[in-house]
Amino acid sequence: MRIVIADDERTARARLRRELSEMANVEIAGEATDGLTAVAQIRALRPDLAILDVQMPELDGFAVLRALEPAERPAVIFATAYDAYALDAFRVHAVDYVLKPVDGEQLRSAVDRARAQIDARTDEVRLRALLDEALASRGGLAPRTDHGADRLLINTDGRLVPVRVEDIDWIEAAGNYVRLHVNKSVQMSRDTLTAMEKRLDPTRFARIHRSAIVNLDRVKELQAWFSGDFVVLLTTGERLRLSRSYRKAFESRFGRRKE
CATH class of the missing domain: 3.40.50.2300 (Response regulator)
Known part of the structure; x- marks a missing residue:
């Protein structure tokens, strides 16, 4: 150690x-x-x-x-x-x-x-990798590195639970965990936001803040906020701050998504 x-x-x-x-x-x-x-x-x-x-x-x-x-x-x-x-x-x-x-x-x-x-x-990472490979080989879930997966395996209270990607509204960092907002419910997963971002399709999800990722299909509009910042209004009614450091990349990715 x-x-x-x-x-x-x-x-x-x-x-x-x-x-x-x-x-x-x-x-x-x-x-x-x-x-x-x-x-x-x-x-x-x-x-x-x-x-x-x-x-x-x-x-x-x-x-x-x-x-x-x-x-x-x-x-x-x-x-x-x-x-x-x-x-x-x-x-x-x-x-x-x-x-x-x-x-x-x-x-x-x-x-x-x-x-x-x-x-x-370490054991959790190994177990998830093995389960991903096994499920993918059976035609179930796509591997973790495949952005075409329609489900993600998340580690919740020691259990690996599949979540439909299209049901995810947004994701936020919570210490050594991430909090997934899914159809008005919340799922906790022992993961980092950076690792979760790598598992998601970048044409469907975008980082808007150091601590938040949104599903682009849930974005309703951008609203001006203080000091040149913006707020992302979701179709769920939630308002999330768009960091200036992520704004250009977000707007570019969002634009490509809507073309």
């Missing part, structure tokens, strides 16, 4: 190094003393786990996660002197939240939980 440590306190980093060095199959891939460096190291080193302080210069631990795309985020353990952020850690799906000074046994338990989570993710 490759780990990046991010903490602005030298003694705290030294303590983490000492405790981690006593654990089997653990490699400290990098260290950071501020949030911006942590983001850069996570992107460059692609660790399995990041151990983050909450209060750091430049970016705090939560801002580090927000700066990363869902697909870039490793498993996370927060190590901090403050217990007031435990609920926030839960909301961003942290593996654990340990208080300083870090206790060796608590850290070991947290790392073991992270290892189990990482192994479970």
